[in-house]
Amino acid sequence: MKQIIRLTVNGDVYEVAAHPWRTLNDVLREDIHLTGTKKGCGDGDCGACTVLLDGRAVASCLTLAIEAEGFEIVTVEGLAASREKLHPIQQSFVDEGAIQCGYCTPGMELAALHLLSKNSDPTEEEIRAGLSGNLCRCTGYTKIVSAIKEAARRLRADRPA
Numbered sequence: 001m002k003q004i005i006r007l008t009v010n011g012d013v014y015e016v017a018a019h020p021w022r023t024l025n026d027v028l029r030e031d032i033h034l035t036g037t038k039k040g041c042g043d044g045d046c047g048a049c050t051v052l053l054d055g056r057a058v059a060s061c062l063t064l065a066i067e068a069e070g071f072e073i074v075t076v077e078g079l080a081a082s083r084e085k086l087h088p089i090q091q092s093f094v095d096e097g098a099i100q101c102g103y104c105t106p107g108m109e110l111a112a113l114h115l116l117s118k119n120s121d122p123t124e125e126e127i128r129a130g131l132s133g134n135l136c137r138c139t140g141y142t143k144i145v146s147a148i149k150e151a152a153r154r155l156r157a158d159r160p161a
Contacts, residue, residue, distance in 0.1 A: 002018055006069055007073050023061055040107075046135045097143050
């Protein structure tokens with residue numbers, strides 16, 4: 001039997017009728033129509049489905065939608081403040097050429113946001129560790145690491161003194 005659940009996604013509240021076994025990934029993509037969050041392996045191994053749940057990076061393919069009720073969910077669509085200006089992480093991915101096929105990009109960007117919220121100036125090793133749950137099938141890791149270092153620099157520069 002379906003249940004009505006209230007999900008707060010990117011600051012907006014959605015009421016969705018969903019079976020209790022539906023994943024957050026499926027509800028985001030199929031019911032709320034936010035398709036930026038990808039469905040990769042379906043086993044929580046690739047990171048393509050990464051979203052933030054109250055600031056914590058989670059695999060939306062392993063999280064039941066009903067478990068996300070009451071939490072603030074951020075998807076890649078919620079990163080940019082507007083359609084006119086990308087978030088510094090997104091802009092850095094573009095500028096550093098860290099987007100190849102783009103399938104891993106939403107998960108990588110959200111994993112980066114999670115990392116940079118805890119560590120504003122990570123080393124390359126810390127970035128690689130922070131991305132350890134995210135796979136890039138195009139093997140663009142060098143450019144992705146460079147993009148995150150650049151995003152960290154931009155975010156530090158944007159902070160008020």
